Amino acid sequence: MAKDILITGGAGFLGSNLALEIQRREPGAEIVLVDDFRSGSFLNLAGFRGDLITVDVGRLDWHRLFGERSPEVVYHLASITDTTVTDTATQMRANVEGWRHLLFCLAGKSLRLVYASSAAVYGISSSGQNRVGDPERPANAYGFSKLQMEHLAKRFAGENPQISLAGLRYFNVYGPRETHKGSSASMIGQLARQMRAGKRPRLFLDGSQKRDFVYVADAIEATLAAGLVTKGEGVFNVGSGKARSFNEVVFCLNTVLGTQAEPEYFPCPYRFFQPHTEAALSATEAALGYRPRFSLEKGIEAYSASGWLGRELAQ
Ligand SMILES: NC(=O)c1ccc[n+]([C@@H]2O[C@H](COP(=O)([O-])OP(=O)(O)OC[C@H]3O[C@@H](n4cnc5c(N)ncnc54)[C@H](O)[C@@H]3O)[C@@H](O)[C@H]2O)c1
Structure with missing residues (x-):
């Protein structure tokens, strides 16, 4: 594993899990986090x-902070992650221009670069598996900004063949x-919070819409595997490979929490709500050796065992 690592978005969900996992596996690694705390929390960084x-x-x-230093691996996870921010300029400035600036800082160096894209690039049209190479039809400004990040990465890789680049569509x-x-x-975290508070879990429409829910330990495994890629440029799906409905999520949560909550259904206010997402994983497995280990049931159990499921933020 690399010993000199930079993680942007390090106080966020994926960034903090990644930092703590690298620290656990490689206690001597030098890990630098970059985060402006626009959405992240110091509570994630205990330890x-x-x-x-x-x-x-x-x-x-870069020059003032790091001089000539070049980390072995950079994981770029910082981004606006609220997909309901509909102002395109806001999403683009933060996500695409932030990425462009980071690429500018890294141009000419030799390193491995992993960045977060999103399944939001696929948009709402698909009802089968989502495959890299399918036409992308992002339905909101967030998904559009992620697709622009991928285009920028491709161009940058052409100009910087000494940098390997892996984009992850989580x-x-x-x-x-x-x-x-x-x-x-x-939604798993949000529904658990509602149910632990004794409320009925609120679901859009009839709760039959399906999503590819992937447990964070699997997502981190894929991210670490992407950080080992030493050549070329590519974009990879990171999911569980299975589409499961919101009703199934409520069923699993009832089992783990020992509750018997009945969903409360209500109309969906979003035009860009994805009815079905499901990651095709054969290309990710071939390139990264990634195979998810957690089913929805196992993931929710592990989440519960961690003590974080349904937790309110104490701040
Ligand atoms: N969690 C998911 O299900 C999911 C799905 C698809 C894609 N992603 C992508 O994965 C990445 C991580 O997502 P997350 O769930 O950990 O979100 P998060 O909001 O928990 O983490 C993002 C972190 O980046 C920081 N940040 C944002 N903009 C920044 C900037 N300009 N400069 C410095 N710090 C900045 C925030 O403060 C936050 O700590 C994001 O790029 C997100 O778009 C996540």
């Missing part, structure tokens, strides 16, 4: 021993350290 730089990625002064990740995301947290 983290590395450095943390509080700055907007789009304003990172599907619906859930697990410990997502509480700070509030209404942008996974």
Whole structure:
């Protein structure tokens, strides 16, 4: 495993899980986090021993902070992650221009670069598996910004063949350290919070819509595997490979929480709501050796065992 690592978005859900997992596996690794705390929380970083730089990625002064230093691996996870922010300029400035600035800082160096894209690039049209190479039809400004990030990465890779680049289209990740995301947290986290508070879990329409829910430990495994890729440029799905309905999620949560809550159904207010997502994983497995280990049932059990399921943010 690499010993000199930079993670942007390090106080967020995926970033903090990634940092803590690398620290656990490689206690001697030098891990620097960059985060401006626009959505992340210090509560996610309990036990983290590395450095943390509080700055907007789009304003990172690489030379002042790092001089000639070149990390072995950079994981770029910082982003606006609230998909309901509909102002295109806001999403684009933060996500695409932040990425462009980071690429500008890294141009000419030799390193491995992993960045977060999203299943949101697929949009709402598909009802089968989502495959890299399918036409992308992002239905909101967030998904559009992620697709622009992929295009930028491809161009950058052509100009910087010494940098390997892996973009990860995460599907619906859930697990410990997502509480700070509030209404942008996974539906599993949000529904568990409602149910633990004795409320009925609220679902859009009839709850039959399906999503590819992937447990964070699997998402981190894929992210670490992407950080080992030493050549070329590619985009990879990161999911569980299975589509499960919101009604099934409520059933699993009832089992784990020991509740008998009945869903309360209500009309969906979003035009860009995806009715079905499901990651095709054969290309991810071939390139990264990634195979998800957690079914929905096992993931929710592990989430519960972590003590984070349904937790309210104490801040
Ligand atoms: N969690 C998911 O299900 C999921 C799904 C698809 C894609 N993703 C992508 O994965 C990445 C991580 O998502 P997450 O769930 O951990 O979200 P998160 O909101 O918990 O983490 C994002 C972190 O980035 C920080 N940040 C945002 N903009 C920044 C900037 N300009 N400069 C510095 N820090 C900044 C935030 O403060 C936060 O700590 C994001 O790029 C997101 O788009 C996540």
